[in-house]
Amino acid sequence: MAEPTDEPAPPDAVPAQPVVVVDDPAAYREAVRRIAEGDGPIAVDAERASGFRYSQRAYLIQLFRRGSGTVLIDPTAFPDLDDLAAAMSGAEWVLHAASQDLPCLREVGLDPERIFDTELGARLLGFERVGLGAVVEQLLGLHLAKEHSAADWSTRPLPKPWLVYAALDVELLLDVRDHEARLLEEVGKSRIAEEEFEAVRTRQPKPAPTEPWRRLSGVHTVRGSRNLAVARELWLARDAYARAVDSAPGRLVPDASLVAVARTPPSTKRELASMRSFNGRASRSEIDRWWSAVETGLTTEDLPAARVPSDALPPPRAWSDRNPEADRRLKAARPRLVRIAEDLDLPTENLLTPDVLRRLAWAPPQPVDAGTVAEALEEQGARPWQVVATAQAIAGAFVEADQTPVDEAEASS
Known part of the structure; x- marks a missing residue:
């Protein structure tokens, strides 16, 4: 049970103005004018319908600018947002967890030239909790309710409580940004933050997998190429139907149901329909489709490979057997990076992503020295500040590990 406290609860944040959705041409023109005439950075957020719809499109875009007030735009009501993009051009955009919203904003033609990410800023400042509600409470002393974050934002009309939630997500962001910018300057991390923000803004999306069906949850339990073919065909059928009806695939038939059928394929449609493990709201209404x-999976000659080539490294727990030299390098470098991160008061994963360190430890540059490690870090996408902070320590750890006898390293691990 939590200990009682005498500290009063922070007051609830409330919108500064009535919340209204812009969804007609006249209101849109007025909103664009207000944004253009405002001053300074623009707070930006977007709401999607993840878990409800097939696409990751934005169903509401929230903006706040000093001198402009709050603007809530329904992007589905307009053929394009070109005028809005022009009004926002050149301004700094302030987002919380920018990588989540930038893809759907770019989909409607909104693309920033520079950003300030308040979640990332909180991480760089060493905050224990970096969700927007926690950051707002810590910096502004206000309580920000977050109960509608997982709502179906494709709902029309949008309920008033949802709009209040959406407005507050941007109305407080500029104050949060100003507080974080001041703190980052005080601790000498402004340049680090600028490099991290730019890295998020310019990060390229991961290439689409060649066989996306292999990401089916639980597919690793399906044995044999024939059964994998059934899993593939079921996934493709579900994906095509989900796209057609604009529904999240898992809401039609969950992954577990597809995997259950693939593991023990039925011999008739009646048998498929009688499978208790094959459920979901479209499992029976679309039984012919499934x-x-x-049938296609059971008869096709295009059988998938049981295993596919991958450049993924084995898990570190297997390194001592698979590549003991790499294991020693990784174990030597990790504590050094932890100490550097502690000195900088930021999470180790923000100092350097674990995957970058693992790849360097598995196949280090030759010869190993600060210069070659720095080049390798840059090739892996490390930012300049990360290279400066870590290259020497990594090189030293690798050299020391390579000079340590195997039995001595095993005794100290």
Whole structure:
């Protein structure tokens, strides 16, 4: 049970003005004018319908600018947002967890030239909790309710409480940004933050997997190429139907149901329909679709490989057997990076992503020295400040590990 406290609860944040959705041409023109005439950075947020819809499109875009007030735009109501993009051009955008919203904003033609990410700023400042509600409470002393974050934002009309939530997500961001910018300057991390923000803004999306069906949750339990073919065809059928009806695939038939069928394929449509493990709201209404997929999987000559080549490294726990030299290098470098991160008061993963360190430890540059490690870090996408902070320590750890006898290293691990 939590200990009682005499500290009063922080007051609830409330919108500065009535919340209204811009969804007609006249209101849109007025909103664009207000944003253009405002001053300074623009707080930006977007709401999607993840878990409800197939696409990751934005169903509401929230903006706040000093001198402009709050603007809530329904992007589905307009053929394009070109005028809004022009009004926002050149301004710094302030977002919380920018990598989550930038893809859907770019989809409607909104692309920033520079950003300030308040979540990332909180991480760089060493905050224990970096969610927007926690950051607002710590810096502004206000309580920000977050109960509608997972709502179905494709709902029309949007309920008033949801709009209040959406407005507050941007109305407080500029004050948060100013507080963080001041603190970053005080601790000498402004340049680090600028490099991290730019890295988020310019990060390229990961290439689409060649066989996306292999990401089916639980597919690793399906044995044999024939059964994998059934899993593939069911996934493809579900994906095509989900796209057509604009629904999240898992809401039609969950992954577990597809995997259950692939593991023990039925021999008839009746048998498929009677499977208790095959459930979901479209499992019976679209039974012909699923049975056709099963039949294709059972008869196709295009059988998938049981395993696919991958450049993924083995898990570190297997390194001592697979690559003991790399294991020693990784174990030598990790504590050094932890100490550097502690000195800088930021999470170790923000100092250097674990995957970058693992790849360097697995196949280090030759010869190993600060210069070659720095070059390798840059090739892996490390920012300049990260290279400066870590290259020497990593090189030293690798050299020391390579000079340590195997039995001595095993005794100290």
